[in-house]
Amino acid sequence: MTKTFRLDGREIPFKEGQTIIEAAAAAGVYIPHLCHHPEFKPHGSCKLCTVNIGGRLGAACTNHAAEGMAVESETEALNADRRALTQMLFVEGNHFCPSCEKSGNCQLQAVAYHLGMMTPHFPHFYPARDIDASHPDVLLERNRCILCELCVRASRDADGKNVFGIGGRGIRARLIVNSASGRLAETNMSVTDRAAEVCPTGAIIRKRHGFTVPIGQRLYDHHDIATQLPLPARRGEGRGEG
Amino acid sequence: MTFPLETAPNPENLKRVVIEPVSRVEGHGKVTILLDADNKVHQVRLHIVEFRGFEKFIQGRPYWEVPVLVQRLCGICPVSHHLAASKALDIIVGAKQLTPTAEKLRRLMHLGQVLQSHALHFFHLASPDLLLGFGADAAKRNIVGVAAAAPEVARKGVLLRKYGQEIIRHTAGKRVHGTGSVPGGVNKNLTREERAGLLAEIDTIIAWSREAVGIIGKLFADNARLYESFGRFDSNLLGLVRADGALDLYHGGLRATDAQGETIFDHADYQRYYEYIHEEVKPWSYMKFPFIVEKGTEAGWYRVGPLARVAQCDFIPTGLAEAERVAFKAFDGGAALSAPLGYHWARMIEMLHAAEGIEELLLDNDLSGGDLVVRGERRLRGVGVIEAPRGTLVHHYRINEDDQVVSANLIVSTTSNNQAMNEAVRQVARQYLDGRSLTEGLLNHIEVAIRAFDPCLSCATHALGRMPLEVELLDADGGVVDRLYKGVVA
Incomplete structure (x- = not known):
């Protein structure tokens, strides 16, 4: 007998141990998220996947599905909160989509479109953040980092290298590199590492790849992110080499 | 000075x-x-x-971002900046010679840009003065007034511009601020279906461009005294020409001639533009005043743009535009060549050339080829020069070993025309x-x-x-x- 829970009134089957977001994705239902990735342990930091679980709010990526559970996701109030969270991510960093090579392949941008975000709404922080271009093949563009820790998890859990970490607290939190100088060139990171391609924004990019994928052939050019499930199982977005 | x-x-x-x-x-x-x-x-x-400050705030950016970033200087001719930057970066990535597919696609994109920009200027911005009168009722002296007085002229102007923008959309991905040109080539080709779709309209576009040349030619003929003398002055001219002296809006060597038509320099390698052109700063303008080094600040200022190009080139390599160039140069013993209003005439001749050139390229199967990008020996500096709709456009970049831009110098067409204006x-x-x-x-x-x-x-x-x-x-x-x-x- 398959166990199920209700998500926005729909019966969703699940296997024991699955989180709400995993079960929903398996059933083809999209719950907005940025720090979640099916290959890596849940992080629960972006809060975009917050759902209403029987009257209390919780992250769909960290809460396990349970028999008979009633979950609400697509409500006006939750999507308004998600939109505000996304707006805050935009103003906390320096996200210039018009000149960003990740545009069209960027989950942050795609989620913003999905949620109907028309403006940043909040005043921009315009933080001063460093670019690390020292590595021959990988560029670290901290202006676009949303601190999702996917690169931290990928480097640690998939690559076994521990190249990345988050340093500082609160608004001073930043992506740091595990080397004496703090520069990427002095790590053993490789462009073929999982950490080099897992970033949902353009914070970690392959050098000299740039705008090789034409407009019209990018992931989200024609389709909303909600229709792109299962999302991050995809590797090597787009085509072409730098 | x-x-x-x-x-x-x-x-x-x-x-x-x-x-x-x-x-x-x-x-x-x-x-x-x-x-x-x-x-x-x-x-x-x-x-x-x-x-604007672009030269400053692209410092530190990865070089491959530059063609897409700097085109935001402008919403009217972003393709010019997109391509000038790409040409500079071709040098940096060691692409000495692009593939035929890449070069022809870039040329097509550029001609689409020239067509739409020239149409925009002539019909939307200038025709209210030319068709309704310099001192006409200010409330009617605009494109809406032109649409009321000469609806067919206005309609064709709008559709000519639209066609140019479609060329850009197919080659760059978007009508404005696309991404089609990348260091060393382009990121897409044109399918045979796309080419056929665009070719279906080209006869009309060429015919309307000829009519536009006729409009300004007739205005000169009917009002010769006014059009020849209005704001008239003599100056040096500067622009790119092809190796055989032909008009070439995408690539060539620098040619400068003085007011008497004497050569100052010819087929100069624009990688060393700074040996030929310097810039003077004046305290009352944010725009610099470039001048030809050999002539100095007093006598070295020059004109760029359609008038300079059409006046300087030895011929235009498309038949209809070449015939119009000959007529333009012969008009009243060359009287249109120094007249500011002669810019309009030369601009429409270039629009006709762009339309003819677009047809020629769309018929070329290289546009549908699959070899899009080349790379070679990496360099740390590169200069890209193109003839933008408004004149010679210079992009000069230096990068570091980590792929970041360390300095940039842009001499935009309007800057070159500063003293002339x-x-x-x-x-x-x-x-x-x-x-x-x-x-x-x-x-x-x-x-x-x-x-x-x-x-x-x-x-x-x-x-x-x-x-x-x-x-x-x-x-x-x-x-x-x-x-x-x-x-x-x-």
């Missing part, structure tokens, strides 16, 4: 008239005029009051304003001279129908004596 009417020797007690903003141009500028009690003109300046407005002030009481129509003559150069002062909006021109007449103490408004009263 100061030119006549640039700086009044005794500005005290002179009246100051300001035209701000100059309308129906790309970007934001103003004109100031100093007059004495008898309305005699003592000083005229075209000020460019925008500050100032000269034109001073001539018009002498011809039309000196000693007369000012009216809105008379002041528009100043703007007509500026518009002939199709200046891109960059990124201002155009308040269609509102004509946001305000002119204040101040007395010697700074009090407002008179105030004129165009359109809506503030």
Whole structure:
């Protein structure tokens, strides 16, 4: 007998141990998220996947599905909160989509479109953040980092290298590199590492790849992110080499 | 170096008239005029009051981002910046020779840009003056007025521009601010279906472009005295030409000639443009004043753009445009060649050339080839020069070993025309304003001279129908004596 829970009134089957977001994705239902990735342990930091679980709010990526559970996701109030969270991510960093090579392949941008975000709404922080271009093949563009820790998890859990970490607290939190100088060139990171391609924004990019994928052939050019499930199982977005 | 009417020797007690903003141009500028009690003109300046700063804030950016980033300088001819930057980066990535597919796609994109920009300028921005009269009712002297008086002309103008933008969309991915050109080549080709779709309209586009040349040619013929003399001055000319001397808007060597048509330099390698062109700074404008080094600041200023290109080239490599070039040069013994309004004529000849060139390229199967990008030995500096719709455009970048831009120098077309535009407005002030009481129509003559150069002062909006021109007449103490408004009263 398959166990199920209700998500926005729909019966969703699940296997024991699955989180709400995993079960929903398996059933083809999209719950907005940025720090979640099916290959890596849940992080629960972006809060975009917050759902209403029987009257209390919780992250769909960290809460396990349970028999008979009633979950609400697509409500006006939750999507308004998600939109505000996304707006805050935009103003906390320096996200210039018009000149960003990740545009069209960027989950942050795609989620913003999905949620109907028309403006940043909040005043921009315009933080001063460093670019690390020292590595021959990988560029670290901290202006676009949303601190999702996917690169931290990928480097640690998939690559076994521990190249990345988050340093500082609160608004001073930043992506740091595990080397004496703090520069990427002095790590053993490789462009073929999982950490080099897992970033949902353009914070970690392959050098000299740039705008090789034409407009019209990018992931989200024609389709909303909600229709792109299962999302991050995809590797090597787009085509072409730098 | 100061030119006549640039700086009044005794500005005290002179009246100051300001035209701000100059309308129906790309970007934001103003004109100031100093007059004495008898309305005699003592000083005229075209000020460019925008500050952009692109050269500074691309420092530190990865070089492959530059063609997409710097095109945001402009919403009218972003393709020019996109391609000039790409050409500079071709050098940096060691792409000495692009694949035929890549080069032809870039050329097509560029001709689409030239077509749409020239159509925009002639029909939307300049035709209200030319067709309705320099001093016509200000409320009607706009594209809406043209649409009412000559609906077919306005319609064709709009559709010509649309066609050029479609060419850009197919090659760059978007009508404005696309991504098609990348260092070493392009990121997409054109399918046979896309080419067939665009070819279906090209006969009409060529026919309408011929008609446009006819419109301005007839205006010259019917009003020869006015059109030949309006704001007229002599100057040096600068532009790219192909190795065989032909007009080439995408690539070539630098050619400069003086007012008598004598060669100053020819087929100069633009990788060393700084040996031929220097820039002077003046305290009253954000725009520099470039000059030909060999001639110095006083005699070295020059014109760029359609007039300079059509006047300087040995021939145009498309048949219909070449016939028009011959007629243009022969008109009244060459009288159109130094006339600011001759820019309009040359611009329409170039639009016809662009339409013919587009047809030629669309028929070429190389456009559907699959070999898009080449790379070679990496370098740390590169210069890209292209003939943008408004004239010679220079992009110069240096990068570091980590792929970051460390410095950039951009000489945009309008900068090269800075002194020429100032000269034109001073001539018009002498011809039309000196000693007369000012009216809105008379002041528009100043703007007509500026518009002939199709200046891109960059990124201002155009308040269609509102004509946001305000002119204040101040007395010697700074009090407002008179105030004129165009359109809506503030």
